[in-house]
Amino acid sequence: MTQTQLFKELFSIRDWLRYAVSRFESSDIFFGHGTSNAYDEAVWLIFGFLHLPHDTIENFLDAHITSKEKKDLLFLIEKRVNDKVPTAYLLNEAWLRDYKFYVDERVIIPRSLIAESLSENLYPWIDDPEIIYSALDLCTGSGCLGIMMAHSFQNAEIDLVDLSDKALQVAQINVDQYGLDDRIELIRSDLFDALKGKKYDLIISNPPYVNEASVKNFPMEFLKEPSLALGSGDDGLDHTIRIIHEAKEYLNDGGMLIVEIGHNKEALLDKFPALEFQWLDVSLGNDFVFMLQKSQLSH
Missing domain, CATH: 3.40.50.150 (Vaccinia Virus protein VP39)
Structure with a gap:
């Protein structure tokens, strides 16, 4: 499937969350930098990228994603899967308890x-x-x-x-x-x-x-x-x-x-x-x- 076809079929955050979980589940990525499964990793990546609160997911699942956001989000998902870059580095953020910190390589x-x-x-x-x-x-x-x-x-x-x-x-x-x-x-x-x-x-x-x-x-x-x-x-x-x-x-x-x-x-x-x-x-x-x-x- 081409990028153009993918963008035509994935409209909402719900669509992209499902897509990201599927990509992560079918890959050999390792969870261990804040999450332990594909769903939590996908939520962190998508909601972190969109600067949306993680504790009110249901409020945003049916919101549409712009063309620019789709392009950037797909880049991050593929970087996570293909290059094994931890989500914390992709987003430049990590969490300990309720504290958020800037991180990079x-x-x-x-x-x-x-x-x-x-x-x-x-x-x-x-x-x-x-x-x-x-x-x-x-x-x-x-x-x-x-x-x-x-x-x-x-x-x-x-x-x-x-x-x-x-x-x-x-x-x-x-x-x-x-x-x-x-x-x-x-x-x-x-x-x-x-x-x-x-x-x-x-x-x-x-x-x-x-x-x-x-x-x-x-x-x-x-x-x-x-x-x-x-x-x-x-x-x-x-x-x-x-x-x-x-x-x-x-x-x-x-x-x-x-x-x-x-x-x-x-x-x-x-x-x-x-x-x-x-x-x-x-x-x-x-x-x-x-x-x-x-x-x-x-x-």
């Missing part, structure tokens, strides 16, 4: 489980959000977790740290969009290297944690992301080990460290058998995000 697409706990102000680990005055988002990427911390802990000054200058450029876009320049500082650093003398009440990190075997078997969509933000040695723990060894120097008394580690819990426990990790209860279970108090960390 300079940063990993946000998908942190820590965001679930941040939306509840890290309760019950933190009883009073007002007593957090300084916080660090280590390996910040797009800045998403640090920005969420700024909303959860209104009294906190927050540092966003990343090794990548390109990632920090994207983080700055998001900090600006949320109007948080007065409370957030962006710092280029290889983990703690550029933070000498700084102390925090709270350090969170969603560092690279993919092991070497998994990196080799990545779907094409993940290969569109910056490799620097994904792999972390043979067992996926190179960054996490450094963080655990160095974090105590940068925590105030009573401070805490929260780190996401993917599927590496068993390997982590083998590395640190004496540490009494506490595990956050997130949607995938209690094996993916740990918390340690400063007093638990070794010198």
Whole structure:
């Protein structure tokens, strides 16, 4: 079917939604950057492209799409199917809970489980959000977790740290969009290297944690992301080990460290058998995000 014929047969958003779902279902695209199925991916792509709210789909399904919109939308659908470009990059948007962030190929697409706990102000680990005055988002990427911390802990000054200058450029876009320049500082650093003398009440990190075997078997969509933000040695723990060894120097008394580690819990426990990790209860279970108090960390 030619493009002209296709445009003559697809009029409404409902038509294009059906078409996109069919294209996605018949392809080998991978879902894992915010959706888990063809329908949700199609809704995100179409409604995001048209700048329509996702929570009132029924109000717009019978609306017609202009000729220009059809051409652009078809381009995006084919880019998603043929080039395996993640929808987040096609739209330059990603969502964590109720927060929308700008993203492009300079940063990993946000998908942190820590965001679930941040939306509840890290309760019950933190009883009073007002007593957090300084916080660090280590390996910040797009800045998403640090920005969420700024909303959860209104009294906190927050540092966003990343090794990548390109990632920090994207983080700055998001900090600006949320109007948080007065409370957030962006710092280029290889983990703690550029933070000498700084102390925090709270350090969170969603560092690279993919092991070497998994990196080799990545779907094409993940290969569109910056490799620097994904792999972390043979067992996926190179960054996490450094963080655990160095974090105590940068925590105030009573401070805490929260780190996401993917599927590496068993390997982590083998590395640190004496540490009494506490595990956050997130949607995938209690094996993916740990918390340690400063007093638990070794010198």
